Amino acid sequence: MVCREDILSVLRTIDDPEMPISIVDLGLIERVEVERGAHVHIDLLPTFVGCHALPMMERDIRGKVSAIPGVAEVTVRFLFSPPWSVDRISEAGRAALKGFGVTVPRRPPEHIPGSSQLVELGTPRPAACPFCQSSHVRLESAFGPTRCRMIYYCEDCRNPFEHLKRV
Amino acid sequence: MIPNNLQQPMIDLLLSIADDKFILGHRIADWTGLAPMLEEDIAFSSIAQDELAHAQVLYDTIGAWTGRGGDHVAYGRSPSEYRCAALVEVPDELQWDVAIARQFYCDHFDLLRLGRLARSKDAQLAALAHRLAAEERVHVEHMDHWITQLGKAGGEARERTQRSLDRLAPAASMLFEPTEGMSLLEAAGLYPLAERDFFSAWREDLTRVAGDAGLNLRLSLPDSHAVGGRRGRHDAAFAALLEEITEVYRVEPMAQW
Numbered sequence: 131m132v133c134r135e136d137i138l139s140v141l142r143t144i145d146d147p148e149m150p151i152s153i154v155d156l157g158l159i160e161r162v163e164v165e166r167g168a169h170v171h172i173d174l175l176p177t178f179v180g181c182h183a184l185p186m187m188e189r190d191i192r193g194k195v196s197a198i199p200g201v202a203e204v205t206v207r208f209l210f211s212p213p214w215s216v217d218r219i220s221e222a223g224r225a226a227l228k229g230f231g232v233t234v235p236r237r238p239p240e241h242i243p244g245s246s247q248l249v250e251l252g253t254p255r256p257a258a259c260p261f262c263q264s265s266h267v268r269l270e271s272a273f274g275p276t277r278c279r280m281i282y283y284c285e286d287c288r289n290p291f292e293h294l295k296r297v
Numbered sequence: 298m299i300p301n302n303l304q305q306p307m308i309d310l311l312l313s314i315a316d317d318k319f320i321l322g323h324r325i326a327d328w329t330g331l332a333p334m335l336e337e338d339i340a341f342s343s344i345a346q347d348e349l350a351h352a353q354v355l356y357d358t359i360g361a362w363t364g365r366g367g368d369h370v371a372y373g374r375s376p377s378e379y380r381c382a383a384l385v386e387v388p389d390e391l392q393w394d395v396a397i398a399r400q401f402y403c404d405h406f407d408l409l410r411l412g413r414l415a416r417s418k419d420a421q422l423a424a425l426a427h428r429l430a431a432e433e434r435v436h437v438e439h440m441d442h443w444i445t446q447l448g449k450a451g452g453e454a455r456e457r458t459q460r461s462l463d464r465l466a467p468a469a470s471m472l473f474e475p476t477e478g479m480s481l482l483e484a485a486g487l488y489p490l491a492e493r494d495f496f497s498a499w500r501e502d503l504t505r506v507a508g509d510a511g512l513n514l515r516l517s518l519p520d521s522h523a524v525g526g527r528r529g530r531h532d533a534a535f536a537a538l539l540e541e542i543t544e545v546y547r548v549e550p551m552a553q554w
Contacts, residue, residue, distance in 0.1 A: 179428055212424075263449050271339060273340040277350075
């Protein structure tokens with residue numbers, strides 16, 4: 131009999147293909163269930179629609195989970211509801227990303243009554259440079275090396291760094 | 298679940314969204330390596346990737362309904378089966394002002410359209426549209442920034458941007474040509490009307506940005522009798538463009554990549 135915790139501990143060893151953060155800490159895992167002790171169902175929430183890293187993640191997940199003794203079948207689904215957001219990234223994940231030079235937008239202050247959610251989405255600027263902690267940073271480009279990241283520049287330590295987009 | 302009699306209208310609506318993104322994504326991918334500066338190269342390449350990814354997920358959705366798969370929907374149709382508006386087909390000849398004007402009109406329209414679909418009674422489509430809108434919003438902000446920069450720069454930048462906005466205005470109004478059966482979807486709450494009138498909202502959003510930058514917009518709704526891309530009427534240049542895009546698929550329809 132395989133249990134849910136066995137699956138989760140394996141998923142914690144699988145990193146996002148483009149950043150040193152596990153897919154669990156990144157908040158991608160929405161549901162893990164084991165049916166009749168052998169059939170594993172995993173639902174993931176993609177960060178971006180049609181992200182190129184998804185097939186790689188699916189391959190890694192299938193490979194590692196089907197290697198767990200007792201697992202007979204693995205079903206992986208990608209869902210858009212609930213939507214993934216940067217708020218799903220764990221504290222450990224945030225720390226790992228910071229060490230890698232990627233900052234995560236803070237949660238928005240609070241819901242603005244009467245406004246639609248589509249209007250209030252937007253990416254708050256990073257609080258501080260991940261390298262020198264200076265708050266003297268400016269947006270260099272709203273687009274970066276992958277679809278989910280933008281580029282900032284620190285005016286103090288003169289390093290560019292990446293900031294996740296809030297979508 | 299979408300009732301039987303509304304399935305074809307919904308397919309037409311989703312095709313209009315996907316085909317706009319598919320053709321526009323290909324158009325702006327031409328800028329990869331050629332944009333006026335490195336940051337813009339990255340921006341346009343990212344936007345192109347977003348548009349093509351959005352088209353793909355919509356084609357996959359339609360393909361799952363029709364049982365023929367997303368690739369067939371994307372590549373296996375004749376030109377008259379495409380539902381994109383003529384604006385996305387306009388070549389920019391690598392003129393930056395044309396690319397920005399085209400994208401400015403299209404992105405604002407797309408965001409409002411996705412916002413409506415995000416309120417659909419079909420929960421799955423609504424969730425997907427909500428996600429797509431969040432990504433599209435970044436494009437809108439970027440285009441607003443460019444229109445502001447080019448307008449406020451004055452001189453040749455302002456003149457050329459104004460000229461392109463004027464030249465593309467008639468094609469931009471045809472973004473609003475309804476697809477077949479759209480009123481049925483509106484009445485059924487599957488593609489609900491927004492609080493603000495759709496066309497006025499688009500014109501106001503564009504005018505707020507362009508007006509601040511000293512640019513004028515002359516936009517009007519299309520003649521209700523005008524038939525264009527939303528109902529499958531495209532010009533010969535579109536057929537040629539499609540032939541190029543679908544070349545690999547036609548050579549080997551079962552190819553995997």
